[in-house]
Amino acid sequence: MKLTGAQILMKVLKEEGADTIFGYPGGAVIDIYDELVKTDIRHILVRHEQGAVHAADGYARASGKVGVCLVTSGPGATNTVTGIASAYMDSIPLVVITGQVPSHLIGNDAFQEVDIVGITRPCTKHNYLVQSVEELAQVIKEAFYIARSGRPGPVLVDLPKDVINSVTQYHAPKKVKLRSYNPTYNPNMKQLHKVIELVKMARRPMIFAGGGVILAKAHKELTEFARRAQIPVTTSLMGLGAFPATDPLWLGMIGMHGTYRSNKCTAACDLLIAVGVRFDDRVTGKTDTFAAQAQIVHIDIDPTSIRKNIPVSIPVVGDCKITLGHINHLLNDEELGNLSEKRSGWFAQIAGWKAKTQLAYEQGPDIIKPQFVIEELYRLTEGKAIVTTEVGQNQMWAAQYYHFNEPGHFITSGGLGVMGFGLPAAIGAQVACPDELVVDVAGDGSIQMNIQEMATAVQYGLPVKIVILNNGYLGMVRQWQELFYNKCYACTCMEHAPDFVKLAEAYGAVGLRATRPDEVEKVLFQGLSVKKPVIMDFVVEKEESVYPMVPAGKPITEMLLV
Numbered sequence: 001m002k003l004t005g006a007q008i009l010m011k012v013l014k015e016e017g018a019d020t021i022f023g024y025p026g027g028a029v030i031d032i033y034d035e036l037v038k039t040d041i042r043h044i045l046v047r048h049e050q051g052a053v054h055a056a057d058g059y060a061r062a063s064g065k066v067g068v069c070l071v072t073s074g075p076g077a078t079n080t081v082t083g084i085a086s087a088y089m090d091s092i093p094l095v096v097i098t099g100q101v102p103s104h105l106i107g108n109d110a111f112q113e114v115d116i117v118g119i120t121r122p123c124t125k126h127n128y129l130v131q132s133v134e135e136l137a138q139v140i141k142e143a144f145y146i147a148r149s150g151r152p153g154p155v156l157v158d159l160p161k162d163v164i165n166s167v168t169q170y171h172a173p174k175k176v177k178l179r180s181y182n183p184t185y186n187p188n189m190k191q192l193h194k195v196i197e198l199v200k201m202a203r204r205p206m207i208f209a210g211g212g213v214i215l216a217k218a219h220k221e222l223t224e225f226a227r228r229a230q231i232p233v234t235t236s237l238m239g240l241g242a243f244p245a246t247d248p249l250w251l252g253m254i255g256m257h258g259t260y261r262s263n264k265c266t267a268a269c270d271l272l273i274a275v276g277v278r279f280d281d282r283v284t285g286k287t288d289t290f291a292a293q294a295q296i297v298h299i300d301i302d303p304t305s306i307r308k309n310i311p312v313s314i315p316v317v318g319d320c321k322i323t324l325g326h327i328n329h330l331l332n333d334e335e336l337g338n339l340s341e342k343r344s345g346w347f348a349q350i351a352g353w354k355a356k357t358q359l360a361y362e363q364g365p366d367i368i369k370p371q372f373v374i375e376e377l378y379r380l381t382e383g384k385a386i387v388t389t390e391v392g393q394n395q396m397w398a399a400q401y402y403h404f405n406e407p408g409h410f411i412t413s414g415g416l417g418v419m420g421f422g423l424p425a426a427i428g429a430q431v432a433c434p435d436e437l438v439v440d441v442a443g444d445g446s447i448q449m450n451i452q453e454m455a456t457a458v459q460y461g462l463p464v465k466i467v468i469l470n471n472g473y474l475g476m477v478r479q480w481q482e483l484f485y486n487k488c489y490a491c492t493c494m495e496h497a498p499d500f501v502k503l504a505e506a507y508g509a510v511g512l513r514a515t516r517p518d519e520v521e522k523v524l525f526q527g528l529s530v531k532k533p534v535i536m537d538f539v540v541e542k543e544e545s546v547y548p549m550v551p552a553g554k555p556i557t558e559m560l561l562v
């Protein structure tokens with residue numbers, strides 16, 4: 001059977017299980033759209049291509065599937081770059097399809113031509129310029145395989161218009177095999193035996209889990225390991241939800257805005273088992289003081305991330321789920337003795353640190369504290385919402401005060417830190433999980449970066465909730481200015497903001513506002529109950545800061561506490 005490039009694309013997308021595409025049309029992809037509407041693949045028309053990629057990202061994180069987006073050539077393609085870079089930093093599986101000018105015009109400065117393959121080379125796991133319709137099916141198959149296998153990531157496929165329109169006999173391989181790409185899933189068992197020895201010997205062990213645990217769906221294995229071996233657990237921002245925040249072994253988040261006890265534990269531990277992490281500088285602070293007393297075990301699917309930032313004693317290359325499964329199995333056969341007794345001194349020390357600071361704040365009668373809004377959100381949603389965030393203080397308060405017990409419930413742009421991520425990501429998560437409550441925690445600055453996606457939420461009846469912590473500032477930058485720049489608040493005061501309630505209404509959504517602490521519960525309750533997109537504008541204390549805070553480049557024990 002002969003098919004056009006556009007038809008082949010649809011066929012392979014279906015075979016790869018794509019049920020939703022986030023996109024925006026244009027001349028170079030109009031033929032694809034012409035085919036797309038004849039299929040049962042759902043298309044979500046966003047209002048800006050950056051929104052399409054973040055939505056596909058949110059969809060991927062909430063569903064565990066590959067997110068797909070489709071945009072036109074030139075400006076359509078360049079508008080995706082921030083979203084692609086964010087997904088790359090956070091290892092999120094995406095397939096981004098861009099239109100391209102016809103092959104014979106490439107390199108001629110043709111209308112809406114851009115070298116998107118060149119532009120995205122450093123921020124994709126792999127990318128392709130498809131040269132002929134004959135190779136199209138194979139390329140799309142490979143793109144999905146690469147995006148979801150090994151350490152996941154975004155793959156871009158650039159499709160010239162003539163490739164989309166040409167016709168060929170359909171043939172797609174059942175399985176993809178790539179000569180130079182063979183991720184290692186199974187760990188070296190000798191290394192694991194060494195890990196078990198360390199676990200048995202350690203007096204002050206700790207587990208540091210990252211987003212890799214969530215991506216590998218290894219949270220159950222992680223939890224079993226921690227409980228059986230009696231090891232306290234911290235996670236990175238990306239790892240929140242990989243271990244239940246209600247578990248007594250939970251220490252809280254590590255790093256720049258991590259808890260006092262997590263950071264203290266890291267400095268004092270004698271064994272650090274790092275799983276699915278990449279030792280980001282916001283986690284480690286000054287690297288030569290990081291876990292300086294510990295033997296470090298690093299388990300990761302990506303061999304190039306091991307020893308990249310931190311020296312380790314035992315490297316373990318493997319899939320987190322498989323590796324932790326083996327470790328649990330090996331622990332079965334061992335005489336562990338009473339580990340909690342052996343570590344009682346360690347647990348007592350941790351309890352002491354916990355007592356010292358517990359993310360405390362005081363909510364007075366007049367001005368709303370942003371932390372209070374998040375705690376109330378947690379209480380009223382019983383911790384069950386999928387929370388996306390923008391970037392800044394809002395992101396950190398969401399991470400600190402909304403407690404995550406399950407993976408896939410905290411969706412944030414961790415590595416790149418993209419303001420404008422949260423609303424489109426919430427839209428993607430809501431598409432993936434129509435029955436869940438999805439809440440974007442936002443700052444008044446960030447929400448204005450992709451506010452146009454309110455129209456998308458309204459058009460598709462996606463009842464996402466936006467909680468704006470409105471402090472009238474680019475708060476996180478203001479905080480740095482307060483602490484490290486003598487309170488010179490250069491260009492961080494948002495002097496003119498829209499009326500967010502009216503703005504919500506203009507989009508056909510619901511707008512609510514709270515200006516006093518005693519209105520918070522009512523507004524949240526009302527906003528969360530409506531089956532429509534809602535913006536809740538919480539006018540909060542203007543100069544509140546996020547604590548604890550480790551100044552950039554300092555050891556993580558040097559925390560500012562208030």
Ligand SMILES: Cc1ncc(C[n+]2csc(CCOP(=O)(O)OP(=O)(O)O)c2C)c(N)n1
Nearest residue numbers: 392393394417419443444445446474475476
């Ligand atoms: C696209 C983008 N531009 C700039 C920044 C730098 N930045 C980080 S946090 C921040 C302030 C965010 O302000 P707001 O959204 O109001 O949130 P708040 O910190 O007040 O909660 C800025 C400007 C960024 N992370 N992303």
